[in-house]
Amino acid sequence: MTEVKLIEWIRRRAGTSRQMLKGIGDDCAILRPRPGEDLLFTTDLFVEDVHFRHATHSAAECGHTALARGLSDIAAMGGEPRFCLLSLAAGKGIGSQWVEGFIKGLLATARRVKCHLAGGDLGHGARTVADIVVCGAVPQGKALRRDTARAGDRICVTGALGAAALSLSEGHPLPPDPRLKEGVALRKLGATAAIDLSDGLSLDLHRLAEASGLAAMLDGPLPVCEGASLEQALHGGEDYELLFTMPKNARIPRSAAGTPVTAIGTMVKGRRGQVRVPGGVLEPLGYDHFRKPKP
Amino acid sequence: MTEVKLIEWIRRRAGTSRQMLKGIGDDCAILRPRPGEDLLFTTDLFVEDVHFRHATHSAAECGHTALARGLSDIAAMGGEPRFCLLSLAAGKGIGSQWVEGFIKGLLATARRVKCHLAGGDLGHGARTVADIVVCGAVPQGKALRRDTARAGDRICVTGALGAAALSLSEGHPLPPDPRLKEGVALRKLGATAAIDLSDGLSLDLHRLAEASGLAAMLDGPLPVCEGASLEQALHGGEDYELLFTMPKNARIPRSAAGTPVTAIGTMVKGRRGQVRVPGGVLEPLGYDHFRKPKP
Numbered sequence: 192m193t194e195v196k197l198i199e200w201i202r203r204r205a206g207t208s209r210q211m212l213k214g215i216g217d218d219c220a221i222l223r224p225r226p227g228e229d230l231l232f233t234t235d236l237f238v239e240d241v242h243f244r245h246a247t248h249s250a251a252e253c254g255h256t257a258l259a260r261g262l263s264d265i266a267a268m269g270g271e272p273r274f275c276l277l278s279l280a281a282g283k284g285i286g287s288q289w290v291e292g293f294i295k296g297l298l299a300t301a302r303r304v305k306c307h308l309a310g311g312d313l314g315h316g317a318r319t320v321a322d323i324v325v326c327g328a329v330p331q332g333k334a335l336r337r338d339t340a341r342a343g344d345r346i347c348v349t350g351a352l353g354a355a356a357l358s359l360s361e362g363h364p365l366p367p368d369p370r371l372k373e374g375v376a377l378r379k380l381g382a383t384a385a386i387d388l389s390d391g392l393s394l395d396l397h398r399l400a401e402a403s404g405l406a407a408m409l410d411g412p413l414p415v416c417e418g419a420s421l422e423q424a425l426h427g428g429e430d431y432e433l434l435f436t437m438p439k440n441a442r443i444p445r446s447a448a449g450t451p452v453t454a455i456g457t458m459v460k461g462r463r464g465q466v467r468v469p470g471g472v473l474e475p476l477g478y479d480h481f482r483k484p485k486p
Numbered sequence: 487m488t489e490v491k492l493i494e495w496i497r498r499r500a501g502t503s504r505q506m507l508k509g510i511g512d513d514c515a516i517l518r519p520r521p522g523e524d525l526l527f528t529t530d531l532f533v534e535d536v537h538f539r540h541a542t543h544s545a546a547e548c549g550h551t552a553l554a555r556g557l558s559d560i561a562a563m564g565g566e567p568r569f570c571l572l573s574l575a576a577g578k579g580i581g582s583q584w585v586e587g588f589i590k591g592l593l594a595t596a597r598r599v600k601c602h603l604a605g606g607d608l609g610h611g612a613r614t615v616a617d618i619v620v621c622g623a624v625p626q627g628k629a630l631r632r633d634t635a636r637a638g639d640r641i642c643v644t645g646a647l648g649a650a651a652l653s654l655s656e657g658h659p660l661p662p663d664p665r666l667k668e669g670v671a672l673r674k675l676g677a678t679a680a681i682d683l684s685d686g687l688s689l690d691l692h693r694l695a696e697a698s699g700l701a702a703m704l705d706g707p708l709p710v711c712e713g714a715s716l717e718q719a720l721h722g723g724e725d726y727e728l729l730f731t732m733p734k735n736a737r738i739p740r741s742a743a744g745t746p747v748t749a750i751g752t753m754v755k756g757r758r759g760q761v762r763v764p765g766g767v768l769e770p771l772g773y774d775h776f777r778k779p780k781p
Contacts, residue, residue, distance in 0.1 A: 212524060213631060216697065218562040218682060219526035219622065221629050224519035229507060231514035232604070234573045234619060238611040241575075264513040278529045278573075278617040280536075309527070312617070316533040322573040322607070322617035324529060327514065334516050336508060387513060402511065 192287035194313055201294055201308070208307035211274060220276065220309040222326070229334055230273070231327040233264035239282055239318040247364070250292025253321070255300045255366055257293075260389070261325035262304060262369035263431045267387035269335040269378030270327030272306035272371065279311065282319035293321070304371055333378060335435065338402035340384035344436035345443060346407060346456035349373050352392060353419030356427025367431040372448035377435050380444055385435035391426040393466060395434055396456075397475035401464030408467045409456040426476045487582035489608055496589055496603070503602035506569060515571065515604040517621070524629055525568070526622040528559035534577055534613040542659070545587025548616070550595045550661055552588075555684070556620035557599060557664035558726045562682035564630040564673030565622030567601035567666065574606065577614035588616070599666055628673060630730065633697035635679035639731035640738060641702060641751035644668050647687060648714030651722025662726040667743035672730050675739055680730035686721040688761060690729055691751075692770035696759030703762045704751040721771045 192200065202215040212221040224230060237243065237257040248256070258275060265272050277297065281290055290313070301308055306325065329335075349370055358365045370387070377385060386399045392413075400407040415424040436458055437443055443454045459467075466473040487495065497510040507516040519525060532538065532552040543551070553570060560567050572592065576585055585608070596603055601620065624630075644665055653660045665682070672680060681694045687708075695702040710719040731753055732738055738749045754762075761768040 212629070217632050218559040218680075219528040219565070219629075221563075221631075222525045222527065223626065224523075224525060226521065228519075230517045230519060230525075232517065232571060232619075232621075233514040234571045234605065234607050234617070236573050236575055236607045236609045236611075236617075238575050238609055238615075241609060241611060267513040268516075270514070276527060276529045276619065278531050280531055280533050280615055310529065312529050312531045314531045314533055314536060316531075316536060316615055317613040318611060320533075320575055320611055320615045320617075322529070322531075322615075324527075324571065324619050326527075331518065334507070334514070336516075337512050385513075 197287050197290060198313065204298055205308040208274060211307060211309050214307065214309040227331050228328040229331050231265055231268050231270045231329065231334060232324065233261050234322055234324045235260040237321040237323065239320065250289045251296030252366055254293035254296030257321045257323045258297045258300050259367040259369050261323040262306065262371060263367060263387045263389065265325055265327035266369045266371045266374035267335065267385050267433055268329065269333065269374045269385065270329045271375060272304050273326045273328050274307040274309040275301060276309060276324040277311035278322040280314045280316035280320045283317055285319055335378050335382055335385040337384055337386045337399045340399060340403040340405060340436040340458045342405055342458055342460045343439035344383050344458040345454050346436055346458060347443060347452050347454050348414065348432055348434050349447060349450045349452055350432040351414045351416035352430055352432065353423035353427050354416040355429040356423035357416060357419040367429065369431055370433050370450065373433055373450050376447040377433065381441060382435040382437055385433055388430045388432045388434055390428045392424065393426050393473050394475040396466050397464050399434060400466060404463055405458045406461030406465040406467060407456055408459050410469065411453065411455045413455055414453040425473065492582050492585060493608065499593055500603040503569060506602060506604050509602065509604040522626050523623040524626050526560055526563050526565045526624065526629060527619065528556050529617055529619045530555040532616040532618065534615065545584045546591030547661055549588040549591030552616045552618045553592045553595050554662040554664050556618040557601065557666060558662060558682045558684065560620055560622035561664045561666045561669035562630065562680050562728055563624065564628065564669045564680065565624045566670060567599050568621045568623050569602040569604040570596060571604060571619040572606035573617040575609045575611035575615045578612055580614055630673050630677055630680040632679055632681045632694045635694060635698040635700060635731040635753045637700055637753055637755050638734035639678050639753040640749045641731055641753060642738060642747050642749050643709065643727055643729050644742060644745045644747055645727040646709045646711035647725055647727065648718035648722050649711040650724040651718035652711060652714040662724065664726055665728045665745065668728055668745050671742040672728065676736060677730045677732055680728055683725045683727045683729055685723045687719065688721050688768045689770040691761050692759050694729060695761065698753065699758055700753045701756030701760040701762060702751055703754050706750045708750055709748040720768065
């Protein structure tokens with residue numbers, strides 16, 4: 192298939208959405224915003240040999256995962272997905288058949304969460320790289336930010352921790368399942384701040400605390416995934432659960448949209464960004480693309 | 487510099503915009519749309535060894551060009567830029583210094599056209615790949631689309647054609663200068679359709695004609711750039727001029743926002759997408775990322 196035919200093939204499958212006046216097939220996609228809504232935007236790179244390998248990930252899994260990583264950021268702000276744009280550079284030797292598989296995987300997930308594929312860019316390069324843009328929406332002023340936690344707020348988490356690190360160590364990486372319904376439920380329940388756990392609890396809690404100008408104290412038992420180690424639960428990335436804060440005196444829900452919720456700590460005044468555990472301080476161990484390896 | 491410090495360095499330089507409730511530094515950027523506007527979205531890949539080479543393009547030129555390619559799509563719909571998002575995977579051996587140069591080049595252009603850098607993603611890969619997302623805005627219903635030309639409309643072009651192909655053949659590729667003011671002027675002058683000339687007149691006019699369900703007849707002298715060949719003017723890519731249509735009886739402006747305008751043809755009924763020249767038919771010769779090379 193040529194690029195022109197491939198884009199036409201994608202356009203037919205992408206379908207339509209009432210809010211998009213124009214999707215695939217012009218210089219830009221055209222969105223008519225709904226009154227009373229703020230729009231959320233996130234982009235996520237998905238790079239061969241960094242986030243996936245052709246040998247171990249099917250084309251459809253890659254398409255699902257590339258989109259799911261972006262959807263998780265929308266979930267972390269309590270948003271509902273509206274549309275996405277896909278830029279895809281196919282690596283050497285990657286033909287239109289792999290691209291079709293990728294698009295099918297992406298569109299299956301997009302349809303499930305009503306996130307219309309409205310445009311993008313196709314090209315090629317030395318290695319396969321995808322960049323997904325997701326737009327979501329929240330009622331005006333209601334986005335769950337990470338810089339709005341207050342001292343005394345309880346720190347909570349959805350689901351169980353360490354599952355992704357455990358499954359990766361066993362050689363069968365889990366496809367991410369973004370917590371979209373949970374994010375909307377937590378926004379409506381009055382959560383004060385939220386972040387998604389993409390780089391591990393220690394680093395993402397550090398980020399939330401730093402953005403809010405506070406420290407964090409872990410004081411409850413962690414919901415560690417069965418079979419996972421404490422280290423995998425504290426520092427393992429890609430769980431894509433939601434880490435959020437609830438007001439001091441609010442009732443902590445047992446679950447959000449059917450997913451268990453566990454209170455694990457408290458936001459406290461103190462050294463900005465510091466994450467404390469009983470008797471010590473937790474280092475934010477996480478992945479940094481530009482940190483030089485120690486000799 | 488680590489990724490964390492690099493993002494903080496970018497955040498400080500990116501500045502703020504009243505419409506962005508939150509820019510760099512959360513799971514998503516937050517935009518409060520202005521009432522009465524439609525939003526435009528475009529993404530453009532900028533790939534090492536396809537669109538640029540480290541040996542011949544400085545980091546700052548790369549940053550400018552990556553953004554300018556997206557801005558040209560906003561110009562082609564008569565939009566004003568609002569914000570951009572940058573995803574950047576740095577190739578092997580590319581450190582934070584190159585990334586800083588890239589960001590400086592991008593931000594210089596962004597400031598000039600008031601296109602706030604509101605977020606993105608940083609990572610690494612085997613080769614350098616940038617993906618730029620640009621959001622622009624037009625008054626409701628006023629976007630210049632490519633599927634709205636009518637039979638009898640005059641086909642016009644801004645500036646001169648073939649300049650990019652000529653300069654590339656001479657070994658000094660021209661940095662693109664997106665026709666933003668011209669696009670807004672043409673929208674206000676009542677243009678019926680538009681597209682930017684990124685892949686050459688023959689291919690982009692074919693696209694406009696096909697989208698509008700019409701054929702196109704080239705019947706006027708082309709504004710060929712001094713020194714360029716007719717082939718460079720007809721098929722050379724990356725001129726980033728605007729190709730647009732004006733109603734049959736409208737006065738064709740001599741210029742738009744100071745850039746000369748030339749009428750070069752007429753939209754006609756006929757085989758959809760066909761581009762005719764006196765005595766023949768012009769093949770849409772252009773670049774296709776997925777077409778197999780002829781043996």
